[in-house]
Amino acid sequence: MxxxxxxxxxxxxxxxxxxxxxxxxxxxxxxxxxxxxxxxxxxxxxxxxxxxxxxxxxxxxxxTGIGIGWESKTASARRRRERDAAVSLEVLLIPCERCHARKGEQCRTAKGWVAEQPHVGRRRKAEETVDACLGYLGKNPVAVPDA
Structure with missing residues (x-):
């Protein structure tokens, strides 16, 4: 058209x-x-x-030739929310090496309380997995074959 x-x-x-x-x-x-x-x-x-x-x-x-272009603030915020939601789900699929929380369990503090945030190592692994699946590298999407 x-x-x-x-x-x-x-x-x-x-x-x-x-x-x-x-x-x-x-x-x-x-x-x-x-x-x-x-x-x-x-x-x-x-x-x-x-x-x-x-x-x-x-x-x-x-x-043709655009590749990675500018993105609106709204689109950037939406993409960030989608990534954060995917990371939150992925965190529960990874066992925590620090507090030994199993798959499906939230991280625990040293006193045994449920932690507000997952431990850093567990979260980083989840972020790496999600970024590879979504094709992100830093703040920019990149092509990931067979993702």
Whole structure:
């Protein structure tokens, strides 16, 4: 489906937006939202009917070469919550070497109380497992074959 090559504000999107200055998540979008895509499609249809001068593109063409792009604050927060929830579940699948909590049990303090947080070693193992499954490396997603 043809899409307008620029947003309504004449800012580029996709690979064309990479060279632009973007401060505090303002300015052009690299990866447009669903509503921006709808507007880009409507703009392309309108330009075809009226003979508008805006350049046209398709989503695959505009996104070729993006790789890891900018992410909105909302998407970043959502991805972080999903990762944290997966780590919380994974922690219970790993036995704790420090307090000897078995699978399915929460960590215990030295006095035998249920700990508020799992021990660091147990949590780190869970994070490594989840990150490998989700394909994360640090804060950025990366391709993980057969994950």
């Amino acid at each position: 043809p899409l307008a090559g620029t947003l309504r504000s004449v800012d580029p999107w996709g690979v064309a937006a990479r060279a632009t200055d973007r401060k505090a998540y303002g300015g052009p979008a690299i990866i447009p939202t669903q509503w921006q895509l709808i507007r880009l499609a409507e703009g392309a249809a309108r330009d075809r009917k009226t003979g508008g001068a805006r350049e046209m593109t398709t989503y695959p063409e505009a996104m």
